[in-house]
Amino acid sequence: MKIAISGKGGVGKTTIMALLAREFKRQGKKVLLIDADPSPHMAQTLGIRPEGVTPIAEMTRLLAERAEKTEGSPFYQLNPQVNDLLQEFMLEEEGYRLMVLGAIQKADGGCACPENHVLRKMLKKMLLEADEVVLLDMEAGVEHLGRGTVAGVDHLLIVVIPSNSSIRTGLKIKKLAEEAGIPRIWFVGNLIQNANDRTFLMAGLGAEPIAWFPDAQAIRSAERREEAVVTIADPLDNAPAILAARLTEFG
Ligand SMILES: Nc1ncnc2c1ncn2[C@@H]1O[C@H](COP(=O)(O)OP(=O)(O)O)[C@@H](O)[C@H]1O
Numbered sequence: 001m002k003i004a005i006s007g008k009g010g011v012g013k014t015t016i017m018a019l020l021a022r023e024f025k026r027q028g029k030k031v032l033l034i035d036a037d038p039s040p041h042m043a044q045t046l047g048i049r050p051e052g053v054t055p056i057a058e059m060t061r062l063l064a065e066r067a068e069k070t071e072g073s074p075f076y077q078l079n080p081q082v083n084d085l086l087q088e089f090m091l092e093e094e095g096y097r098l099m100v101l102g103a104i105q106k107a108d109g110g111c112a113c114p115e116n117h118v119l120r121k122m123l124k125k126m127l128l129e130a131d132e133v134v135l136l137d138m139e140a141g142v143e144h145l146g147r148g149t150v151a152g153v154d155h156l157l158i159v160v161i162p163s164n165s166s167i168r169t170g171l172k173i174k175k176l177a178e179e180a181g182i183p184r185i186w187f188v189g190n191l192i193q194n195a196n197d198r199t200f201l202m203a204g205l206g207a208e209p210i211a212w213f214p215d216a217q218a219i220r221s222a223e224r225r226e227e228a229v230v231t232i233a234d235p236l237d238n239a240p241a242i243l244a245a246r247l248t249e250f251g
Pocket residue numbers: 007008009010011012013014015016140190191192213214215216217219220223
């Protein structure tokens with residue numbers, strides 16, 4: 001199962017991915033996280049030291065070098081043994097496997113196209129075992145959907161918080177994701193304080209999120225103490241377990 005996450009900046013995408021990763025790990029699944037945010041901090045959220053990880057951006061350089069030695073311009077070619085290649089760019093710690101895209105945002109606003117192209121190919125070609133889950137943490141906004149980077153995923157989670165701007169971005173992402181042909185698209189509510197928040201979100205979205213994450217002091221405190229969110233004991237209204245169960249249920 002390959003799951004990507006999207007939503008407005010700061011709505012809790014990375015936090016929710018880390019909590020989902022912990023839940024899948026608890027269930028005995030093999031979890032691979034891909035941090036595709038240009039300012040990556042998934043490692044920190046998981047309590048992993050990211051020093052040992054080679055960014056995928058580096059892989060594009062290696063592929064380009066290799067391409068120069070072969071005919072044609074297979075700049076973007078990944079050989080059929082993509083899984084072997086992936087091992088080189090994976091950090092394994094605390095029972096999680098982590099990859100970092102490492103795309104550098106250009107000052108002129110140009111896109112990190114080679115990295116994203118490799119990521120797209122990887123997502124399409126990666127062969128997963130039944131107990132493997134790939135979680136893709138994305139940059140905020142909608143640009144990556146336009147580039148089709150996440151076309152190979154099974155599920156897209158769109159994180160929304162009870163604010164109009166978050167709902168507007170969420171609806172825009174949903175439309176683009178549908179156009180990109182992503183099979184399953186879900187809203188996930190975050191920073192929920194009460195029933196009013198839920199009602200407001202559902203009215204704005206015209207749909208019910210598949211899970212509701214509470215506005216949690218435990219998460220805030222962990223962040224302030226610079227502790228990994230996956231260390232908190234608060235069950236968060238069972239939201240991570242509910243989310244994992246629903247994603248598994250819908251395959
Ligand atoms: N449910 C929550 N309760 C309290 N704080 C949260 C919650 N979800 C996220 N946060 C906090 O909000 C901030 C942004 O979260 P983050 O996951 O980094 O967002 P994004 O990845 O969407 O930019 C972080 O400081 C995080 O600790």
